Amino acid sequence: MANSYLLKRADFIFRNENDWEKILSNSIKKKPADLINELISSELKGRGGAGFPTGLKWKLTSEAKSDVKYVICNADEGEPGTFKDREILSKVPYKVLTAMAVCGYITGAKQGFIYLRGEYKFLEEELYKAIDEFEYYCKEIKLEFKINIFMGSGAYICGEETALMESMEGRRGEPRNKPPFPSIEGYKEKPTVINNVETLAHAYTIFKEGAKKFYDLGVQYSRGTKLFSVSGDTPKPGIYELELGMSLQDFVYEFGDGDTKAVQVGGASGFLVPRKKFKDAAIGFQGKLTGISLPTGGSMMLFNSSRSMFNVLDNYLEFFREESCGQCTPCRVGCQQLLLGIKAVKRGDKPASYLDKLMRLTETMQLTAKCGLGQSVANSFSSIVENFREEMIY
Amino acid sequence: MSDKLNITINGFQVSVKKNTTILEAADEQGIRIPTLCYHKDLCIAGNCRVCVVEVVGQKRLSAACATPCEEGMEILTNSLKVRNSRKHIIELLLSEHNADCTKCYRNGNCELQELASEYKIMTQDFIELVPLKNYTIDAFSPSIIKDDSKCIRCQRCVRTCAELQGVNALTVSHKGDKMKITTFFEKNMNQVVCTNCGQCVNHCPTGALVEKNYIEEVWEAIADPTKHVVVQTAPAVRVGLGEELGLPSGSRVTGKMVSALKRLGFDSVLDTDFTADLTIMEEGTELLTRLKKALVDKDENVALPMATSCSPGWIKYIEHMYPEFLNNLSTCKSPQQMFGALVKTYYAKARNLDPENIVSVSIMPCTAKKFEAYRPEMHDSGYRDVDYVLTTRELAILIKQAGLDFNKLDEVKYDRLMGESSGAAVIFGATGGVMEAALRTAYEIVTGREVPFENLNINPVRGMEGVREASIKIEKPAKEWAFLDGVELKCAVAHGLVNAKAVMDAVKSGKADYHFIEIMACPGGCLGGGGQPIPTNPEIRQKRAEAIYAEDSDMPIRKSHLNPEVAKLYKDFLKEPLGEVSHHLLHTKYTKRERY
Ligand SMILES: Cc1cc2nc3c(=O)[nH]c(=O)nc-3n(C[C@H](O)[C@H](O)[C@H](O)COP(=O)(O)O)c2cc1C
Ligand code: SF4
Ligand code: SF4
Ligand code: SF4
Ligand code: SF4
Ligand code: FES
Numbered sequence: 001m002a003n004s005y006l007l008k009r010a011d012f013i014f015r016n017e018n019d020w021e022k023i024l025s026n027s028i029k030k031k032p033a034d035l036i037n038e039l040i041s042s043e044l045k046g047r048g049g050a051g052f053p054t055g056l057k058w059k060l061t062s063e064a065k066s067d068v069k070y071v072i073c074n075a076d077e078g079e080p081g082t083f084k085d086r087e088i089l090s091k092v093p094y095k096v097l098t099a100m101a102v103c104g105y106i107t108g109a110k111q112g113f114i115y116l117r118g119e120y121k122f123l124e125e126e127l128y129k130a131i132d133e134f135e136y137y138c139k140e141i142k143l144e145f146k147i148n149i150f151m152g153s154g155a156y157i158c159g160e161e162t163a164l165m166e167s168m169e170g171r172r173g174e175p176r177n178k179p180p181f182p183s184i185e186g187y188k189e190k191p192t193v194i195n196n197v198e199t200l201a202h203a204y205t206i207f208k209e210g211a212k213k214f215y216d217l218g219v220q221y222s223r224g225t226k227l228f229s230v231s232g233d234t235p236k237p238g239i240y241e242l243e244l245g246m247s248l249q250d251f252v253y254e255f256g257d258g259d260t261k262a263v264q265v266g267g268a269s270g271f272l273v274p275r276k277k278f279k280d281a282a283i284g285f286q287g288k289l290t291g292i293s294l295p296t297g298g299s300m301m302l303f304n305s306s307r308s309m310f311n312v313l314d315n316y317l318e319f320f321r322e323e324s325c326g327q328c329t330p331c332r333v334g335c336q337q338l339l340l341g342i343k344a345v346k347r348g349d350k351p352a353s354y355l356d357k358l359m360r361l362t363e364t365m366q367l368t369a370k371c372g373l374g375q376s377v378a379n380s381f382s383s384i385v386e387n388f389r390e391e392m393i394y
Numbered sequence: 395m396s397d398k399l400n401i402t403i404n405g406f407q408v409s410v411k412k413n414t415t416i417l418e419a420a421d422e423q424g425i426r427i428p429t430l431c432y433h434k435d436l437c438i439a440g441n442c443r444v445c446v447v448e449v450v451g452q453k454r455l456s457a458a459c460a461t462p463c464e465e466g467m468e469i470l471t472n473s474l475k476v477r478n479s480r481k482h483i484i485e486l487l488l489s490e491h492n493a494d495c496t497k498c499y500r501n502g503n504c505e506l507q508e509l510a511s512e513y514k515i516m517t518q519d520f521i522e523l524v525p526l527k528n529y530t531i532d533a534f535s536p537s538i539i540k541d542d543s544k545c546i547r548c549q550r551c552v553r554t555c556a557e558l559q560g561v562n563a564l565t566v567s568h569k570g571d572k573m574k575i576t577t578f579f580e581k582n583m584n585q586v587v588c589t590n591c592g593q594c595v596n597h598c599p600t601g602a603l604v605e606k607n608y609i610e611e612v613w614e615a616i617a618d619p620t621k622h623v624v625v626q627t628a629p630a631v632r633v634g635l636g637e638e639l640g641l642p643s644g645s646r647v648t649g650k651m652v653s654a655l656k657r658l659g660f661d662s663v664l665d666t667d668f669t670a671d672l673t674i675m676e677e678g679t680e681l682l683t684r685l686k687k688a689l690v691d692k693d694e695n696v697a698l699p700m701a702t703s704c705s706p707g708w709i710k711y712i713e714h715m716y717p718e719f720l721n722n723l724s725t726c727k728s729p730q731q732m733f734g735a736l737v738k739t740y741y742a743k744a745r746n747l748d749p750e751n752i753v754s755v756s757i758m759p760c761t762a763k764k765f766e767a768y769r770p771e772m773h774d775s776g777y778r779d780v781d782y783v784l785t786t787r788e789l790a791i792l793i794k795q796a797g798l799d800f801n802k803l804d805e806v807k808y809d810r811l812m813g814e815s816s817g818a819a820v821i822f823g824a825t826g827g828v829m830e831a832a833l834r835t836a837y838e839i840v841t842g843r844e845v846p847f848e849n850l851n852i853n854p855v856r857g858m859e860g861v862r863e864a865s866i867k868i869e870k871p872a873k874e875w876a877f878l879d880g881v882e883l884k885c886a887v888a889h890g891l892v893n894a895k896a897v898m899d900a901v902k903s904g905k906a907d908y909h910f911i912e913i914m915a916c917p918g919g920c921l922g923g924g925g926q927p928i929p930t931n932p933e934i935r936q937k938r939a940e941a942i943y944a945e946d947s948d949m950p951i952r953k954s955h956l957n958p959e960v961a962k963l964y965k966d967f968l969k970e971p972l973g974e975v976s977h978h979l980l981h982t983k984y985t986k987r988e989r990y
Pocket of ligand 3: 489491492493494495496499500504505506515542544600601602666
């Protein structure tokens with residue numbers, strides 16, 4: 001199916017009909033269970049990382065027993081070169097606020113937080129203005145829901161949901177053990193829904209247009225649309241809303257410069273797909289070559305034949321070596337070994353077969369690292385080394 | 395609903411209680427899963443990842459220490475996948491580690507070394523990261539050496555300092571490859587709030603945090619024919635030392651230890667318990683004096699509650715954290731320092747020795763005592779009162795180096811003049827012991843009767859509860875103590891500085907109206923001190939505590955005021971508790987310190 005799928009642009013997220021008051025007041029007239037079913041049947045999955053079904057997430061928290069619950073909007077957007085969440089928050093903030101409040105209504109949470117990336121401080125003032133107006137309206141319709149902004153500290157790892165909560169609680173941003181999952185034991189050990197900015201914006205669309213309209217877009221397991229940040233060797237870099245499930249071939253026709261050698265799908269934690277496999281790769285949650293996740297930023301980076309894949313990998317590993325929180329052995333030491341290892345092979349200090357040892361190391365990292373960062377280093381490493389082994393050696 | 399879960403471990407069906415972790419469930423079946431960041435005293439970190447196991451059907455491995463069992467789980471603790479991953483992780487740790495075991499203080503008692511040996515890591519395929527790291531050694535503290543090149547970043551020390559001690563001297567800084575354990579602004583250990591308690595040393599799995607040892611200095615003193623080397627041993631050493639020498643926890647080795655010390659060549663083997671009894675005389679009198687000032691003279695400036703001052707970790711803690719309460723501390727020096735001041739005065743005179751030629755060594759369960767001995771005010775004899783402080787662990791090293799077969803040694807008694815003690819002194823080694831000893835004596839002084847507890851065992855102040863409260867009503871006191879008639883003496887006992895904090899906060903907020911509080915910096919009191927054998931955990935400390943109380947029960951004298959040598963000391967030298975000589979030699983003052 002993916003093979004014959006044609007590129008389709010969509011326009012849901014940024015289309016603004018200024019109808020948030022209506023959507024909010026109508027939504028909270030419905031039964032929470034009905035709203036949850038709506039979300040579940042839309043098959044919306046999180047746009048922030050792990051692709052967890054959003055309806056199910058809200059359901060878990062709504063069923064958790066606690067007087068205090070929280071909703072957090074994850075606006076840490078740390079993936080290099082992506083800024084789609086920033087665009088959403090500056091262009092259509094009310095959609096996000098509304099979805100948070102509806103989530104609060106469904107789950108029983110009365111407090112929401114926006115965890116805003118430190119570099120986005122300039123958005124804070126405008127956002128607070130919007131929040132003031134929003135909270136005023138909530139009061140008018142007797143919906144008890146407050147939203148605060150929490151400024152992030154600038155570390156990439158703080159985008160990971162449990163590290164984010166640690167940092168909100170005043171500790172060092174280190175991921176926690178899971179279980180317990182945030183839906184049951186999150187911020188301040190209370191049941192917490194945490195969603196990416198874009199996920200919340202899609203939830204708004206679903207509350208407005210109904211589940212079917214969303215579900216009808218995309219393909220099996222990957223429903224709806226998604227924002228992509230297109231960058232690299234492309235004549236048209238930028239943010240695009242596209243239907244999920246398109247083939248990478250179509251994508252490259254549209255965005256490539258005619259000489260595309262490979263595309264990195266999903267940023268540093270994603271997969272590199274070489275030209276000869278473009279046809280087989282679909283962009284979605286269960287793409288054949290891109291694993292089950294569609295990582296954080298929806299970053300799509302194109303490389304043409306002038307690029308050295310060694311340098312590409314070197315950059316990613318440098319990023320991970322620095323951005324690992326450093327707490328767990330496989331990730332902290334593993335990233336250092338991978339980076340030094342490929343350099344040593346390139347210099348000839350280690351034999352080419354050392355790459356195989358490093359591949360096995362990435363397997364261990366995937367199996368044993370504590371959080372998604374360390375677990376996903378294997379994605380770019382193995383897809384680049386497997387497909388461009390010569391470039392690693394010579 | 396049943397509170398049991400059915401799981402299989404390595405194919406065998408077992409049933410475990412709900413909320414059991416995989417690690418605990420395996421342990422119940424006699425299956426050991428290797429761990430590094432896990433410690434029974436601490437919260438779960440789940441960061442080293444050596445404890446990973448396979449849960450059938452799951453894509454990733456799970457950290458056994460951090461994963462609760464679930465109904466139907468099929469767990470494999472030794473599958474090929476698990477073994478390979480674990481081996482990888484150990485190799486990674488070693489690649490970042492300055493593994494020169496032969497030059498390492500923890501050689502032979504190191505959790506990393508043990509794992510490397512168990513998994514037969516014979517080669518290092520990964521790139522050596524050590525040369526790239528700019529590791530530093532901080533040896534500025536008189537108590538503790540911190541060597542980052544031996545650190546595996548398990549954060550046990552950080553959790554210890556925060557959770558057990560509430561001090562937070564150690565923190566994690568930086569991220570990624572630069573992540574490390576450090577202090578406020580990367581200052582040296584002697585410049586921060588560190589209390590020198592050594593709990594981080596006791597909880598570190600490797601040689602990254604160790605005591606500063608004075609082994610060679612002591613050997614040199616012993617070998618010097620012009621020196622008279624005196625050694626004192628703290629109460630808790632006698633119930634810990636055995637563990638370092640192959641005996642089970644809770645072994646009582648007092649007699650063998652004295653024998654060993656004599657064979658090592660010390661000129662006189664004496665007992666800190668002697669000055670523990672003396673402390674009771676001084677501190678008990680001080681308490682009664684304060685109570686009199688408060689109740690009879692209505693003196694508003696009397697600082698109550700009075701707090702014990704035997705634990706130098708606690709002293710440094712209060713100096714940093716609650717300097718406004720320094721007047722509440724008893725002015726008594728710790729038994730170690732009373733002993734040091736007397737050795738170079740009273741003892742020197744009685745034995746006709748030039749104090750110049752006396753070297754005073756103490757064997758302590760404690761690393762903070764090293765700092766205490768080094769404090770500038772601890773020179774009241776005219777010399778440095780205690781020259782070298784060795785931990786229980788260092789003593790074990792001396793014994794091994796001397797080639798003594800500890801188990802075969804006969805039981806020998808302490809030398810005299812400052813070698814006699816009571817059961818009240820030995821319980822100084824357990825949390826609540828100073829309180830119990832003080833009550834045994836003070837109550838009897840005031841009422842002329844023994845404390846109203848069976849066999850003198852004041853059970854309400856015993857045990858391992860973090861904070862314990864007790865009160866004892868004074869009835870029918872002797873004439874001169876009539877003002878105490880009907881007074882309910884309120885006491886509190888805390889061990890571990892995090893519990894000290896709870897007590898101090900209660901005092902500070904006015905919620906607590908104690909008269910007397912006993913605080914020990916270490917969990918369990920000195921028996922769980924930072925200089926005691928490694929490992930430590932609640933069960934081990936319990937065994938040591940039982941041994942301490944057994945020592946007490948077996949002593950012919952159980953009350954400090956009945957110690958004949960102490961009586962002789964007052965008669966010949968000090969004259970009376972809180973007298974002028976005491977004041978000069980046995981009491982001290984405290985210093986306000988910064989809070990970072
Ligand atoms: C290293 C790392 C960084 C992450 N950074 C972000 C981020 O910047 N923004 C975000 O929304 N999710 C981020 N995530 C994913 C979150 O942990 C979490 O899955 C997400 O916020 C859940 O929201 P969703 O269900 O709406 O996707 C990150 C995950 C990892 C492992
Ligand atoms: S995988 Fe990396 S980022 Fe995640 S907890 Fe471990 S060290 Fe930290
Ligand atoms: S810390 Fe352990 S492994 Fe490291 S050098 Fe010392 S004994 Fe060897
Ligand atoms: S100093 Fe010791 S306890 Fe602390 S992190 Fe390093 S190895 Fe662990
Ligand atoms: S010695 Fe005690 S106070 Fe100092 S760092 Fe270690 S645990 Fe903390
Ligand atoms: S012992 Fe379980 S992760 Fe360290």
